[in-house]
Amino acid sequence: MLSSVPGLPVLGRRGPKGELDRKGSQIDPPPGFRLADLKLETLDGSAGTPDTLRDYSAIYDPRELSVIELSLSAIGGCLNLDTTFVPPASARRWNGSDLFDAFTVERWRQRTILGRDVLVEVVFKGFLFPLGHGASLVKLTERTFVRVGYTPVAVQIQRMFLKVGDPVKAYPAQGQPNRARRWPCAGIEILTVTTPDIVDPTGDVPDSPSCGTPGKVTVAASGRLDFEGGSPGLCFWPRTASRDGAEVWFEMRVSGEAVPVKMPLIFADNRAINHAPTMKALVSYHNTEFKDGAAETSSPLRQVTTLDRRGQPVVMGLEKKPGDTTYETAWWRLKAEGREDLAVTGGDPYAVNNNPSMVNNAAGSRRDLAQSDYDARWAPASLDHAALHRGE
Secondary structure, three states, X not given: OXXXXXXXXXXOOEOOOOOEOOOOOEEOOOOOOOOOOEOXXXXXXXXXXXXXXXXXXXXXXXXXXXXXXXXXXXXXXEEEEEEEOOOOOEOEEOOOOEOOOOOOEEEEEEEEEOOEEEEEEEEEEEXXXXXXXXXXXXXXXXXXXXXXXXXXXXXXXXXXXXXXXXXXXXXXXXXXXXXXXXXXXXXXXXXXXXXXXXXXXXXXXXXXXXXXXXXXXXXXXXXXXXXXXXXXXXXEOOEOOOOOOOEOEEEEEXXXXXXXXXXXXXXXXXXXXXXXXXXXXXXXXXXXXXXXXXHHOOOOOOOOOEEEEEEEEEEXXXXXXXXXXXXXXXXXXXXXXXXXXXXXXXXXXXXXXXOOEOXXXXXXXXXXXXXXXXXXXXXXEEEEEEEEEEOO
């Protein structure tokens, strides 16, 4: 179910003219094979009319397993394969609900000799919240010789880490509200493209205390975010140890500036990104758990939503003359919001909206950025500097 079930109705990865992405492992449904109760929409997310609304779903056509070697013998089998996938999201019913959870596996690499696994690598698709960079959770299991007493023993050692496949992201992101006026940033380049080994977010140390306070979202010692009522996806603070304060700090360069900055980021997998209730809860947690003023508290997580700008001159908006919107900035407080909902019409077109939409559309799903859940779909991805200091 994670990779190779053909014929499933999925959210189409479509371009601006409605064409399917040729590398998206999807095909258009043949005439007469479209489901009757799927959601009708427009490519740009606008309200549309009965004449412009249509079904942009597609049929999942998974890639074949790229097997280099497959053999059987009386003492065990041999397998050598390395296959990549394009994990799809489910097509949506007329009421916006999903037919099934989105897929997450984007690579499977395995080397087995005579029934003994030598190497197994599974890569899960996800994104860094709230900036919106595409990232992958890598689970790598290798057979390694270790000394047990005076005897070498081949044991399997598993480690997990994150890799950022596309470290450069430009803004405004697709669907980012208010033309990104609340996010004065032309782009961010993640410099930490591979993290140190992290603890398994799906498992906790026995009897370890839970970090955070009970409520809609709690944080386990491993960094995993547990949502009240459950969640089909996986969201977590990457940590190098099962304790509060061991978060991985991602180094990044903002708008090409010379001095890098860093802050912790949340990893959300593709299943969570395509589940609107999960993203709504994640955005609420991120925006309210660390309120304004939290940076002055003694909590080890006091700066997780604060980006230290180190007094650098930062352009806060379009300039009519050089320097008229440039300020020496001490820090930004980051927040997230839903993507811009073009289906909402009327009212002041220049009013600042909170943009609660957490649902991707066909055009947004084409980009690996999963531009639909938060702003920056990520947009979750609408990022917002909520607090700003000017250096004096």
